[in-house]
Amino acid sequence: MKTVNIASEIVDLLKGSNVTIQPSVPLLVEKVLNREEGVLTASGAVRAETGKYTGRSPKDKFIVEEPSTKDKIDWGPVNEPISKEVFDQLYTKVIGYLKEKEELFVFKGFAGADQANRLPIQVINEYAWHNLFVHQLFIRPTEEELKNHQAGFTVISAPGFKADPEVDGTRSEAFIIVSFERRVVLIGGTEYAGEMKKSIFSVMNYLLPENDVLPMHCSANVGYEGDVALFFGLSGTGKTTLSADPNRRLIGDDEHGWSSNGVFNIEGGCYAKTIGLTREKEPQIYDAIRFGAVLENVVLDENTRIPDYEDNSLTENTRAAYSLQAMDNIVDPSVAGHPNTIIFLTADAFGVLPPISKLTKEQAMYHFLSGYTSKLAGTERGVTAPEATFSTCFGSPFLPLEATRYAEMLGKKIDEHNVQVFLVNTGWTGGEYGVGSRMKLAYTRAMVQAALEGELNNVETYTTKTFGLQIPLHVPGVPDEVLIPRKAWADEDAFMTKAKELADKFRENFKKFENVSKEIVELGGPVL
Incomplete structure (x- = not known):
């Protein structure tokens, strides 16, 4: 040919x-x-519908x-x-x-x-x-x-x-x-x-x-003293909510690179989910949807053209695309220094992972490769109980190279720049989904703030039996009894059973990484 x-x-x-x-x-x-x-909405944005393809088509x-x-x-x-x-x-x-x-x-x-x-x-x-x-x-x-x-x-x-x-x-x-x-x-x-x-x-x-x-599927922001934070997390973990901090400037909400000079945004705009959007919950996103912005598959009132962000009749995956310049409190141009802090977010429906824990470099590489969160019952057809879901490097659909290459780059940069890495569980406490309760957002915000301000870098910690994670014993604004999951459960034996079940899922998922060093497996993964 x-x-x-x-x-x-x-x-x-x-x-x-x-x-x-x-x-x-x-x-x-x-x-x-x-x-x-498409049509014009009440705020001046354009609304278009995408037909039967309302999301990516990975196959x-x-x-x-x-x-x-x-x-x-x-x-x-x-x-x-x-x-x-x-x-x-x-x-x-x-x-x-x-x-x-x-x-x-x-x-x-x-x-x-x-x-x-x-x-x-x-x-x-x-x-x-x-x-x-x-x-x-x-x-x-x-x-x-x-x-x-x-x-x-x-x-x-x-x-x-x-x-x-x-x-x-x-x-x-x-x-x-x-x-x-x-x-x-x-x-x-x-x-x-x-x-x-x-x-x-x-x-x-x-x-x-x-x-x-290092390319990264994460959001990033910077404090007014120049301290940079990265937030990794799959859908439903709170990445957008926690990185949109009025006391910090947004570098970007989704895609970044980490070079020898620091962090930079790959994009010039945001592509935010809008299902359930309100001005009270997400004022920056809500107000950015104006002339020039694009709404995808959002249902409008036929007469007023006001969006109904609660309506998921076209899809749960309703979206808004807008320029970064449509937001206040941004870094422009979208470049900053090296990260001081990395936050891995997970919504653990098993109620096992601590609300916040410090990670060693090996644990950071292990959890980066794992990319764990829970898929909840009712979110998809056929899902009747919480399911562990893993997305390599928190972005497996977008990785053309072998995953370990990205993890090795991350480990090297953590070492070079002495980055503090935390695993934050925004999921369940006191029991699994249906028994326990979702971690209070106010507590999560307080923990993240303490991590970003360096207050947890040298504190006394407790090491968990199953995953070997270091839990700070005291976090300003958070009751001590909330911090250790085992103590939050009424039945300690039930907790250990569930913890071992989750650890087994991590191990089973990790078998696919054939070229991972022994140190990451032995020092980064579950210990029981």
């Missing part, structure tokens, strides 16, 4: 009379409304198997290979499809706020609202930067193009394909805008380690 000249075809596509490069926010909003891609994501990257990718269920021939054929079809469109929209910008480690990107969109989305989510160039902009990676998004699996070699009509050699992400068949954001994050997770930069 003839090799496709990707770079030449993209240049040719962008010369078309149907292409608008770097359209402004007002122009894009007008286009969205005129093309009936439709592929990486092209290419000579220069073949031996570097951690192939498996997350990183599935697809041939160059299949990619080229699909790519040619998508380009032909886009050339026939009445209008195309192109965003040029960057991923990475640190100029030494940023990736120039361009995104070619079939939909105006998708272009508005990437305008808010990625880093926008200055006029001078735009003049000299040369894309290092191109995202081509054609939601209206549906693949034929039998002909095109895909699994369904949707596809998200990354070619590291051709420097292209090809997306089709899905209108969910998050695929564009997460594809670039996956690209950065591949590229940054080559420059000894």
Whole structure:
């Protein structure tokens, strides 16, 4: 089969009379409304619906198997290979499809706020609202930067193009394909805008380690004295709530890099879940949803166009995309020094893990690789009891390289910068889910504040029997009896049974890491 000249075809596509490069926010909003891609809400944001794809489609994501990257990718269920021939054929079809469109929209910008480690990107969109989305989510160039902009990676998004699996070699009509050699992400068949954001994050997770930069799926903030904190945690652990601190400035809410100079945001905006959103609970997010912002799958009142953030009839995964500059109390540009403190958040429904504990470097690497939290009953069909769920490095769907590489980089940086690492359980205490109660947010906030202010660095601790975790015996603002889970349970034998059950789940999950050093397994994991 003839090799496709990707770079030449993209240049040719962008010369078309149907292409608008770097359209402004007002122009894009007008286009969205005129093309009936979405509607205007009461706050001035645009609302769009994404059809049947209301979230990422991980089974439709592929990486092209290419000579220069073949031996570097951690192939498996997350990183599935697809041939160059299949990619080229699909790519040619998508380009032909886009050339026939009445209008195309192109965003040029960057991923990475640190100029030494940023990736120039361009995104070619079939939909105006998708272009508005990437305008808010990625880093926008200055006029001078735009003049000299040369894309290092191109995202081509054609939601209206549906693949034929039998002909095109895909699994369904949707596809998200990354070619590291051709420097292209090809997306089709899905209108969910998050695929564009997460594809670039996956690209950065591949590229940054080559420059000894650790990419991280976490939020980050900085105190007024320059102390930096990172918050890792899966959905439902409180990452957004706890990192949005009025006494600290936000670096970013989701994706960061850690270089020899410090921490930097990979993005220029936020992509926040909005289900249950209120101004009282999340004032910064609520007020950022104004003109220029994009709401995904949020139900509106037909007359007033006021969003109903409680309504999950379209999906539980309702979202808002907005620029960081729409928020108060941010770091601009989104760069800061090396972290002083790292917080791993978990919502343990087994009621076993301490509300806060200090981690050694080996324990930090172990829990980073584990990425544990609980999936609660009622959150998904078929889940009738709490289930332990593990997401490697708190972001397994976005890791093209072997997970241990990221963990080793983290361990090295913890050593180099003497970082204090804490495991914070925002889940259950006094018993498992259904017996005990959820840890009070006020207590969790007090514990996190004490950790960030260095008050727990040299305190007296108690070491847990099952996991070997060091629990501070005293935390300002928190009753002492809350701190040690075993004492919070009425039945100590029942606690130990449940603790050993959870430890076994950790061990079973950890078997998949074949190249982990003995020190991490022996010094970082459960001891009983």
